[in-house]
Amino acid sequence: MNADNAEIIYDTIEKRLREPDFLPRNLFEKFNIEVLSTTDSASDKLEYHQIIKDSGWKGKVIPTFRPDAAVNLDKPNWKSEIDKLSEVVGETIDSFSKFINALEERRIFFKNMGAVATDHGVRSPFTYQLSKSEAEAIFQKALRGEVTESDAKLFTANMLMEFARMSIEDGLVMQIHPGSLRDHNNLIYEKFGTDKGCDIPEQTEYTNNLKELLNKYGNNSSLSIILFTLDESTYSRELAPLAGHYPALKLGPPWWFHDSIQGMIRYRQRVTETAGFFNTVGFNDDTRAFLSIPARHDVARRVDSNFLAGLVTKHIITFDEAKMLSKELAYNLVKKGYKL
Amino acid sequence: MNADNAEIIYDTIEKRLREPDFLPRNLFEKFNIEVLSTTDSASDKLEYHQIIKDSGWKGKVIPTFRPDAAVNLDKPNWKSEIDKLSEVVGETIDSFSKFINALEERRIFFKNMGAVATDHGVRSPFTYQLSKSEAEAIFQKALRGEVTESDAKLFTANMLMEFARMSIEDGLVMQIHPGSLRDHNNLIYEKFGTDKGCDIPEQTEYTNNLKELLNKYGNNSSLSIILFTLDESTYSRELAPLAGHYPALKLGPPWWFHDSIQGMIRYRQRVTETAGFFNTVGFNDDTRAFLSIPARHDVARRVDSNFLAGLVTKHIITFDEAKMLSKELAYNLVKKGYKL
């Protein structure tokens, strides 16, 4: 691509996107997608999900409960998210207990709309159980606009504990995506807003940060936590040992920058010998690029098949086991992992 | 294995273990084990070692001096270990200098019973030289049950300095196994006690933490420290440069979670170009699973042979050098490293 061919490429793409077989629902069917999940804030009314339901179309598009905006006390849009949440539950959220009630109510609504999972984008996977009165005190400070960075950090740590408890109660799978320093480039942030591709990973610590949560809920096999990382040094050091030990914990596939050939190879090489295959959830695609979905699954299946073939040639597994595992990694594990 | 075949598998194993050729001493001989080392607390009377000696059996089973229980001031069983230590040296240990004397005396006893090495399981490899009066003050606080976490950390850091000094004096090889957060899962700890497989690795820092020890003793080639890690990111960044530089320091083989095919490959790939082969100690097995010993050595030898073969095909070493090195890695280096 260069200045000479930019216009013709743009025009070709635009024309193509208007053709019937490139409309989203037709692509969805052509791609043979069984389930597609969106992520939606806690206050989202999911009206577009309702429209799909009402349309009679058979494609399965389900919401995912992602309450980050309601949890991040120190973000500028927190108060407005609380207002939206108040509106949607029909009650002014002026206390921590009302906040918790509202979230629990929204989860049930999401579940009724087809959701199978929640998603939590946290900078650090720090977990910590606050007492009710401590949580209430921080919440009141936040309502008064007096919250500190340390308050916000403790509150998020406590909310991960709360969300794990809720997941045990309502059965929603709990995904945690930590370790990204969001909006690294202020210029882009100020011009275009948040989540514009300027997020840079940072060192992430799991062994100590998740201890409180895993000690309280990690032995409960009715909980299912799917954990992701952007810090590959944690695969063999922390994540595989943790997933190998705690019944509630499974590892998500290589994520974001590591959703790539070498990234997938490193993942299997570093995770498998300690955590095996069945403490992972196979491949699920996490993208805004709808058109890339088939290629991403194709890459994951090829890399995993190649990894399994290597184990067969070394006589570590049999060819029959490899065939069984390839189906698990490509299809069964992700269905089981997300209770689909 | 499943519910259907569990009983028959259990019965088969139990029956097999009662057959004469599956008795420990017969397996020891069948496995062609030259030396097996146990790890024993500082207060251990080594009576079972004496029984083996007295039995006339020719198998070489030797103790290793592992004084962690006497060093960890903030562990609940510290005081009882000091009592046992007092009993075994026949003097009440009520001062730091008596504590040091007792440890020195026990090391001589262990050495007389065949020990060639000590072993130190520390959470962090932090080393720090306390003055005698500082160490004494912390020791007295511990006796009064008033020790803080920070006291305990400093005390352990100081004891690594003391143990290095003792190793120079009595010639025992000093092994350091850092970086495991022990008893991560409280449920298991409370039900079954310590060291029940719920230990999770954490980030480990060597460059700054070992500086004090290596500056005081690292240039002394009569000291031999064998260093292990659970944090593979330190292989190329810290451990290989340190082992390449300090005469007293050698690297132990890939440990625990990394005692595996991919773990061994990563170890050689990341360590060799900076530290070479002769700053490592070949393969020694660290396991509670007696029956797994031959398989573990077999895996290590195959992986190392494969690594050497790769160097031969790339003309980095000759075939003759590879043959010499394969014997070093499988046999000679570990004998030399542990002064066997």
Place this chain on the structure above:
Amino acid sequence: MNADNAEIIYDTIEKRLREPDFLPRNLFEKFNIEVLSTTDSASDKLEYHQIIKDSGWKGKVIPTFRPDAAVNLDKPNWKSEIDKLSEVVGETIDSFSKFINALEERRIFFKNMGAVATDHGVRSPFTYQLSKSEAEAIFQKALRGEVTESDAKLFTANMLMEFARMSIEDGLVMQIHPGSLRDHNNLIYEKFGTDKGCDIPEQTEYTNNLKELLNKYGNNSSLSIILFTLDESTYSRELAPLAGHYPALKLGPPWWFHDSIQGMIRYRQRVTETAGFFNTVGFNDDTRAFLSIPARHDVARRVDSNFLAGLVTKHIITFDEAKMLSKELAYNLVKKGYKL
């Protein structure tokens, strides 16, 4: 090499080094070196560079502006470097603004002597913009010999900001070499002085540390920062995402301990999928071992060619693209990166 052949090897080398074809300039020409850069302190008069210029010899040997000694307030030789700097600019440097003026003047002198780049060896890549009065206050404390470790750290962080600004103004490429704990072994330091091969890498953090600098200058494509690391865990986690995002940032080749076959392989495997090839600067050699230069370039070219060949056999790039890229990696990118 051993005690028996030491003398004959030494004598052979010494004799060889006296032969005409082993004189530095003849080797330079035989090696077909286009450019060789030295690194020189800010106060250096570059008289040897002038001698080369005056000699009529056609070899291109250029200086690099490396002002570490003038920046490290807490090093024992800082004051004497300021004195030398005062002498060479003909004015007593008794204020921060005079210090900045002197550095700017020296950069122009270096540039006129052929320099294309600066080099900054910092323990941590921490960047922070001090106000003029804050910087002045710390500078005055340093002149009075009252500077603290924290002052020195802030001052260095601020100087990286200043040097980035200067690079935008005078066009010199800015190299940053962080993450080495210098003079780890005091025995060697006290006997032989600084930079004697006793430097050990440590964990290095880029995402947060470089945020201030990259936010102020990273979107300015007239700035060119070439960043190095000794912490390979940052390749995929921090460096590739940062270099992929900020126009001003490029990644230097694998450095020091990682300037090796496996080190180069890890670099390409971990960097390429996120940062591509054109956010790196190909291979440039960083050595005191003049005779090793051809071998080092040969290794880099073979490893990169092998990496490209792997991409061709997997049909990720075409053979023609590989040929184009191999020339970029071996030659073009480094020329472009250093504006040669």
